[in-house]
Amino acid sequence: TWVNFSAYFHKVIDRFELTKSDNIKFIRKIPREAIFVEVDEDKITQVLDNIISNALKYSPQGGTITFRVRELADEIIVSVSDEGVGIPKADLAKVFERFYRVDKARSRKLGGTGLGLAIAKEVVLAHGGTIWAESKEHKGTTIYFTLPLEREQKDDWYDV
Ligand code: ATP
Numbered sequence: 390t391w392v393n394f395s396a397y398f399h400k401v402i403d404r405f406e407l408t409k410s411d412n413i414k415f416i417r418k419i420p421r422e423a424i425f426v427e428v429d430e431d432k433i434t435q436v437l438d439n440i441i442s443n444a445l446k447y448s449p450q451g452g453t454i455t456f457r458v459r460e461l462a463d464e465i466i467v468s469v470s471d472e473g474v475g476i477p478k479a480d481l482a483k484v485f486e487r488f489y490r491v492d493k494a495r496s497r498k499l500g501g502t503g504l505g506l507a508i509a510k511e512v513v514l515a516h517g518g519t520i521w522a523e524s525k526e527h528k529g530t531t532i533y534f535t536l537p538l539e540r541e542q543k544d545d546w547y548d549v
């Protein structure tokens with residue numbers, strides 16, 4: 390189905406805003422205009438729920454989480470940045486593997502199974518997008534994913 394990603398993303402963030410603790414701040418950098426993407430809304434919601442839960446789980450007191458959407462020519466880039474513990478460089482790609490968790494002791498304390506990002510990757514790839522992480526230890530983490538924009542094929546018109 391076609392989804393206006395700007396409005397939809399706000400709706401997802403609103404749901405987390407209601408239950409988050411007061412000492413975590415949310416910042417939204419989302420275009421005002423509608424951006425239509427063709428997605429399975431339930432599946433993308435699962436992706437965002439996991440990425441945002443992770444950001445909250447690993448955020449320090451007083452931390453800020455920033456939500457961004459950038460519109461490029463043929464895709465949108467969605468990102469969620471936190472100011473948490475970060476992920477060591479060597480683990481950046483591995484966190485998308487099933488059951489992979491950076492610090493076993495810490496992860497066990499925080500709960501979860503280590504499947505969230507593996508599922509997120511599967512869903513994003515199935516939508517024709519890509520997903521990756523950038524991080525600085527003790528500074529924070531940003532998870533990015535893209536979704537393709539299906540623009541009309543101009544060529545078909547001009548050649549007629
Ligand atoms: P689940 O999502 O199944 O509840 P999980 O959150 O541990 O469990 P993933 O979401 O797949 O599993 O994340 C894998 C690992 O990547 C985490 O255990 C954690 O070590 C690391 N990680 C993910 N997101 C962040 C983040 N925002 N900051 C720091 N580490 C992170």
Ligand code: MG
Binds near residue numbers: 443505
């Ligand atoms: Mg998770």
